[in-house]
Amino acid sequence: MFPPEDVILRILIAAAVLVLSYFLGGYVKSRLERVLSKFGAGFARKTSDLVRYFILFVGIAAMVSILSLDIMAISVIIVAILILLLVSMRDIVLNLAAELYLATRKPFKENDWIKVGEIEGSVKSIGGMDTEIITYDGDLVVIPNSYFLKHPIINKSQSLARYVELKLSFPKMKLDKLEQAVTEVLEEIKPELFGDPELLSMSEKDQIVEAHVSLPIVNVRKLRWLTARMAKGFLTRGIEVEIE
């Protein structure tokens, strides 16, 4: 056992070291956060928090050492716990890496129309942990940012309009009458398009006539509504149609 005055001195020094590491950690955190902010606020905050905790850990280790406790055993236990946590939270670590990737590389912005993996839609918001996308059907999909590290991202927003090709299948009938009907229906939906729609081709196949049209559209989510309007347009002309 140590003499009492020695114990008190050690406790005081240990406390001072702990307090110092606390404030040093806070100072380093704020400076680091400022420096890393160009990579994104969320990433900067999380990384600087990690550094702060590391400094605090070193302070605790020093405190334990000053108090002559068995630092080895405690350190091993703490490191083991940290490793277990990291392994179980690997997705969170991946998300942190993804956050850095999205902030620096900027493969897309809010309101862009993107396709990543099987998911396609408009980017509603880009967060630290996940990104929200509104799909073609109006569904809100929340994608963990780590998903973007594992799948290629196609940004379809480089131009204002997208040219969508549709296949129209009609029962066999006179081609010239059908062509006129298609032209009229396309004219009817033209106000909703970005430019002129185009009848690309029309051909007979067995008992079916197939037509391919190209529609320049801005809001991809509008497609379903447009195809419904087209179908209605054909129906009022007494023509059945299947649109793909």
Add this chain to the structure above:
Amino acid sequence: MKVSVIFPTKNREHHVKRAVRTAFKAKGVEEVIVVDGGSRDRTLEIAEREGARVIVQSDLVYPGKGVAMRDGAYLARGDVLVYLDIDIRNMTPEFIEKLAEPVIRGEADFVKGCFERAAGRVTELVAKPLLRMFYPELARFKQPLSGEIAGRRSLFYMVEFERGWGVDVGLLIDFHKLGARMVERDIGYKDHDMKPLHALTDMAYEVAGAILRRAIRDQKTDPEWAERYLRGVRAIDLGLESGRGFA
């Protein structure tokens, strides 16, 4: 019911932090909005840092208090709006709670805050006499020009916001015309800078203009009304009509 607190402001960097923090402490406050009149200091930056929603008023005119109040109302999401001056030195969350409470409780649609302070010169010499003349039913308000008000957001969308200093009395009259239930609430002592005398001319002019415009709109100035009103005013008999004169 959620409350939005709105501070119209300009160049108030020394007041904004305390005001925004105090506002957030009040019960029911969902958001604090700072509408800036084109500050050249750090007002906006500090407001944003403290968590307030900020916007610069759409029209930078002087005086532009009404424009700022209107923009604040348009930006707000709360059901109840509370307007306060940002430079009240002794502001507490109770100021806001006292103003919002009657509306939240469903007892009133519009609340005018009154406070203990030296009588305002424009209030006593311009606003009150004109209100007594044209809107006697509003003469009961001790401080008709008070900028501390609260009301239902939907009603603020139905009234006209004067651009300048006449906005407070204009809102009072317009809410009255809408049939809103109006109360005046004592919010205590207000520690606030008063304007110097020379700055009051503009204010008086705007206030008078706001009341008179509404009086004309509400047909309170037609000859029939004037005659009815003047009949009630005691005239000093100089003997002019009777022909006695001064002789």
Add this chain to the structure above:
Amino acid sequence: MRVLLIGGGHSAYFAANSIRGIDPDGKLIIIEFTSEKVEVLSKTFPFAEVVQQEIDGVESYIRSNASILDAVIAATESDSLNLRYCKTARENAVPLIIAILNNPMNEGIFAKEGVRHIINPYGIIPVELSEILGSATNIIYKTPSGSVMVASLRIEGEDELQKIRGKLRGSEDVSTLLVSSSGEIKSSIEEADARGRLYLMGSEEKLRKILGSFRGRRR
């Protein structure tokens, strides 16, 4: 295209006419808040569908029509309302969102809310004044994407002419046009006189580098 234009004031007037010119066959819907203005707008813009909505009702309208709207243009007389409507449009994935500002000082606030296309109707004032009053350098136009810029530089003297010639040598990605003091237009900097105004078109980064070295000049 189906465009929703919100507002019935000055900005909205100019916007409606512009949209008509850009997309004459398109569908334009104008939202106004008062019935009197709706009547006036219907007569002024017979090609548009004019709809009356309450202030809070506009957001519901945007939400329920977001899947078929191609663009929302917020052009009311209040930047607060414009901000609200742009935010709602963005949250509901309307592809194109444009705000026409009343107060240019709100540009940063709109940008923070994710509004990418912000029109400052007063932006032309410094440009026109600079040209008229003969400032040394002037940025005349920048494309919304910021990739292409048009700028002008006043040249006074042989030294400056040589300096700019040096900077432009090897810069095939910068186009130039020189207007001499006599009003003559020359397309090649090599033929230019020592006095005149040089117009440059190129990437913003490149032009700023070139113009930056001419900063600080006085008349």
